[in-house]
Amino acid sequence: MFKSSTPKKTILIIGGSFGGLTAIQYLNSSFNVILVDRKQFFEYTPNYPFTLFDPNYIDGMTVSLQDFAKTHKCQFIQGTLVQLLKDKALIKQSNEEILDVLFDYCIISTGSQYASSIKPENEIKTIQQRKEQIIQQIQNLQNYKKVLVVGGGPVGVEIAGVLSDHYKNLKVHLWNRSQELLYSFPEKSRILADQILKNQGVLIEYNKEVNQLPLTEFDQVFDCRGNIYAPSFMIGEFQQCKSYFEILIQNKIKINKQNQQDVDSQGRILVDEYCRLTNHKNIFCIGDACLTPNNESKMCYNAAIQGQFTGQNIISLEKNSKSLKKLEGTANVFLITVNKQNAIQCFGNRVSQTSTSNKHSLQNKAIKSLQGSCFYSFVSSFSRRMIILISGCQKKKQPQSVNKQS
């Protein structure tokens, strides 16, 4: 059993990425903070497509969580959350031992998974393993003749864009379930994406449904049909929606039934307007892993904003303040890389072409502040800059939900 020896209350943060690391900034001086992640590093996901140009790019987009913990005065445990209880988490470590960690508050920021190695899978634990995986991917692409990208959301457009730009001998096919790319984005961005990809030689087929993968006629299929949510640790004390419940039973996972639903049919953890589980007032969920009443787009700046405001709300709760901040809707902000030099920029309804240098500079600021002790600048360089950029369009339109499925 792991129990803090300090008189401070303990906050357990599961998931060291945009949401979890931002929350730590607001909590580490008042609480004993324990960070748990199954891998040893943070990866700046939005710039993954640039690694397909150059594997060394990964060096600049990762930070060791152990180093982060040192500079941010918290404790890091590498392990996987396997079961969450109301005041205790069971963490499976690399030696297969289960560690019980007691907490006063818990923030779940376990994000989402992505198929086709676009985000590091469960087996990837170190930066070195991730780099080797990317080098292998590049070697394969150099020998491939024909690949398929399934899904024309922002991630599918990015992957088809960088592959067609960089691998000149490769035929890139893109199949999209609907009749336009980027279907939840403004019309101008859909037209731009179609034009740019076609100019780069991508063979786009619309209204094409994929029922079964892999498809053997292609050397590789990049499955870009959206986020995958799998909070299998939400068992026992938590209530699952019926279809998720059936998946757990199929996998022989024991569950108890309660009245209130905590996990929806896709596996997203349901929270209230304070990012809090309805039945468990000391447990919060932020970022990709949750479904809030606003159903925000699954984006890193939304995860960071939720981390910031949850951190502030927990401090208010400790001060017995009755006025907690409520989540506000945000506009969609996306920089969609289409080739080495260019990205399509969407701020709410405003669409333009921009240089990818904006994406590199956002990453550099975020990484520098994670490496130093000045975490505040991570939030300000990332979330605040985005808030300022979107503030003009925020009031004009209700947020749309970005569903990355094709």
Ligand SMILES: Cc1cc2nc3c(=O)[nH]c(=O)nc-3n(C[C@H](O)[C@H](O)[C@H](O)COP(=O)(O)OP(=O)(O)OC[C@H]3O[C@@H](n4cnc5c(N)ncnc54)[C@H](O)[C@@H]3O)c2cc1C
């Ligand atoms: C290719 C691509 C491009 C993108 N581009 C953009 C963009 O331009 N702009 C934008 O805003 N968003 C973009 N996104 C979305 C953005 O990356 C996500 O919204 C963001 O990463 C979510 O952050 P998070 O903190 O919720 O979780 P994640 O980043 O998903 O991190 C979750 C963390 O939890 C850990 N974890 C998970 N389960 C467990 C467990 N059981 N036990 C312990 N640890 C666990 C994981 O190892 C991981 O470190 C992009 C996504 C992709 C895939």
